[in-house]
Every structure is written in structure tokens, then in C-alpha cells.
Amino acid sequence: MHGESPCNFLSNWRCVIISVNELQINEEIKLKEVRVIGEDSEPIGIMSSAEALEIAYDKGYDLVLIAPQATPPVCRIMDYGRYRFEREKREKEAKKKQQTVELKEIQLSYRIDTHDFETKLNHAKKFLAQGNKVRVVMRFRGREMSHVALGREVLQRFEDACAESGTVDKKPVLDGRSLTMVILPLKK
Numbered sequence: 001m002h003g004e005s006p007c008n009f010l011s012n013w014r015c016v017i018i019s020v021n022e023l024q025i026n027e028e029i030k031l032k033e034v035r036v037i038g039e040d041s042e043p044i045g046i047m048s049s050a051e052a053l054e055i056a057y058d059k060g061y062d063l064v065l066i067a068p069q070a071t072p073p074v075c076r077i078m079d080y081g082r083y084r085f086e087r088e089k090r091e092k093e094a095k096k097k098q099q100t101v102e103l104k105e106i107q108l109s110y111r112i113d114t115h116d117f118e119t120k121l122n123h124a125k126k127f128l129a130q131g132n133k134v135r136v137v138m139r140f141r142g143r144e145m146s147h148v149a150l151g152r153e154v155l156q157r158f159e160d161a162c163a164e165s166g167t168v169d170k171k172p173v174l175d176g177r178s179l180t181m182v183i184l185p186l187k188k
Contacts, residue, residue, distance in 0.1 A: 024065040025080055026053060034065070034075045046072055102132045103182075108158065110138060110151040117154075121161050128165040128185040138179040151179045159183070 029049045036044040036052045039061055044052075049063075056063040056077045064083075067074035104127040106120050124134045136158055138151045155172045162183055170182040 024068070026056075026063055029053070029063060029065050029075060031065075031073055033072045035070070035072050036063075037066075037074060037076045039077050039079075044077075049075070052077075099131055103135055104132050105135045105137060108136060108138045108154060110140070110144065110147050110154050112154060117158075121158065124158070124162055124183065125165045128162065128183065131185050133169070133185070134162075134166065134183045136181045136183065140177050140179070145177065148174060148179065155179060155181050 029052075031049045033046060034049050034052055035046050036055070038044050039059065044055070052075055053063045059077060061077045062080035064076050064078055064080055065073060066076050104124075106124050106127075108117075108120060112120070124136070127134050136155060138155060140148065140151065152172055159168050159181065164186075166183040166185050168181060169184045170180070172179050172181040
């Protein structure tokens with residue numbers, strides 16, 4: 001039994017060499033000496049990787065190198081398939097809870113009519129309710145640059161109307177020929 005490969009004497013055991021996220025498993029571990037931790041997190045001791053692999057196979061588990069930088073490197077006896085399944089399940093749950101925040105843009109004019117203003121305001125409120133940031137942009141063309149003060153008034157009116165849905169992160173700033181402001185959604 002000692003001269004054979006672990007795959008030969010345990011023919012019904014899985015002998016697929018898996019390497020995900022740089023974890024070395026079973027036969028991939030070719031170290032002279034390793035510190036072994038059991039499946040219940042109890043230390044077993046320092047031994048050769050072949051001995052540790054044999055102990056893991058006898059118990060029906062995998063040998064996983066968890067700390068290669070330690071002296072000596074640390075291996076753990078565990079059911080790697082179940083460990084991977086649980087880790088993927090946790091990652092999926094975390095991804096589900098994670099909310100992606102997008103930056104939506106609304107363009108206004110300093111000559112905007114009341115109904116158009118209300119429509120743009122409703123769009124902004126909807127975006128903020130979804131948890132997205134809103135960038136409000138007012139572009140000035142040609143001679144319109146002389147009416148920047150009117151544009152600031154329209155943006156102030158927009159900011160006041162959005163007060164119950166969001167807070168201003170970046171006050172109106174003139175950048176080239178556009179006046180820009182960013183509104184963040186309120187925390188729930």
C-alpha cells in the first residue's frame with residue numbers, strides 16, 4: 001500500500017487534481033514537510049506531504065494547502081468539494097445583496113418650460129429611488145454663455161425640488177460650456 005499512488009489503492013476515491021484560486025490540493029502538494037490541521041481544526045502535527053495525504057484519504061477527505069508562505073506550510077484536511085460549494089454559495093449571496101450604483105444623466109436648458117422641468121424632475125426622482133446617482137447637466141451654446149446666472153437659478157430650483165429624494169454631492173460647477181451638478185440618493 002505504501003509504494004502505490006493513492007489513486008491505485010483507493011480506486012473508488014476521486015483523484016481529480018483541482019486548482020482553483022491557487023489552492024493546491026491532494027497530489028499537487030509536493031512539499032517535503034507540512035503542518036497538518038484536521039477536519040475539526042485540531043492540529044495533527046508536522047509530517048511529510050505524502051503522509052498527510054494518506055491520512056486525508058484514510059478519513060475520506062482532501063488535503064488542501066491553505067498557507068503556503070508559512071514555515072512549514074500549513075495544510076488542512078477537509079472535504080474540498082463541500083468547501084468550494086459553500087464558498088460559491090456565500091459569494092452568490094454577497095453578489096445578490098450588492099447594489100450597483102449607476103450614474104444617470106439628465107440634461108436641462110436654462111430656458112426649460114414648466115412641464116418639461118416637471119418631467120425631468122420625475123425622471124430624476126425615479127433614478128434616485130432606484131439608488132442611482134443623478135448628474136444634472138446644463139449646456140450653453142454660443143451666446144447662451146452670458147446667461148449662466150439663469151442656469152444656476154434653474155439648477156437651484158431643481159436641487160430644491162429633489163430635496164426629499166436626494167442630497168447634492170457636487171454643487172453646480174461651470175466646466176467649459178456646461179454647468180454640472182451631482183445628486184446622491186438618500187440613505188434608506
